[in-house]
Amino acid sequence: MSIVNSKLQGAPQAQKEKLAGSVKLLLLWVAASDGQLDESELEFAASRFPDTVGTMTTDHVLAVIRNADLKSIEMAIRAVAEESRELRTAFLDLAITMSMADRRIAITENHILRFYADALYLGIEVLEKRFQTISGAAFSQPGDPGSLLWWDQVSTEGLPEQGENDGQAGSRMTIEQARTTLGVSLSATPQEIDSAYENLTAMFHSGRVEAMGEAAVAVARERFSRVQEAITVLTGPGT
């Protein structure tokens, strides 16, 4: 999908596989955290994360999450934490992308993103900035389902939504959805749209993503195609 950094090609195979398995586990935790792992989620995981020889199988990864196997999660986050700052940031971008896959970021996803940002030595400030860039919305406080007040709010306002709207599968993206996909405001100038597009393209179309293995590439590819669709909606085909 892109030019692989020559340095990364030289990395020992075992280490690359360890990183790929770790990234897969951590991204799947984001996806699976907001509820029980049901059939549709298994399908979701299987379609997005094809098993590849050498890395952890998707079944294995899901078992780790289902059984709250903290030792494995700890090892995974430590493996990513050893990487360069650029790669750690690229991982956080993917985790943010993953959390927005279902239209709104769940409370559990919010907590996990905060945990990743801290565990990867990036901190909440970087998380807030990256989230704003990727979703066009501010990173909010997580909701509190243990609070009666919060439930009162939910019952009057509905569950808070954050980030881009996903649109029905197959339907064309609206201009509003395209703008949130690119993380630009409704009043953005064509120059601002172009630079947002370039930033996002560079973010998801880099050797760093490839270095993180197949799961990372799958998430980036999906996001990339949505960004492509958004720019087509906003500027017309051929740009």
Place this chain on the structure above:
Amino acid sequence: MKDLYSKLGIDRSASSEEVQAALELRPELSDYATILLRSEQRAIYDSTHSTLKMIGELRFRLGLDSGRSWFLQHCADFAFRKNAAKSAQNTGKSAVTDTPASADPLPQQSQSVAPAPSFRPKWLVPVVLLIIGVIVVAVLLR
């Protein structure tokens, strides 16, 4: 978020009947019936509860349990500490109260956890064990 299960002294896997019975014993917590006895609400509460439990222990293991994105998120009930049980009135600002031992036994490793405020480097326990081991071997070989 409050850990309602530990306050009620029941497990997350408790049935609605068990929750009901526990709530009857603690009338001051009866308002929470609207969360724990409605399956839709409880599902959201439970997934958050299990995720926070995991994050709490992971943060402890990685030495990240004092970051502002953790403690300011009213997550104190899920900090992985011995005697983590808090009173119902505790809003979780910072105090670690000496309430009776946690009603929900923490998973493995809890015996190696330091008392709340003191900080112990990760290497201390293995090093001490190693020294003790060497002494024992030396005594036995003499």
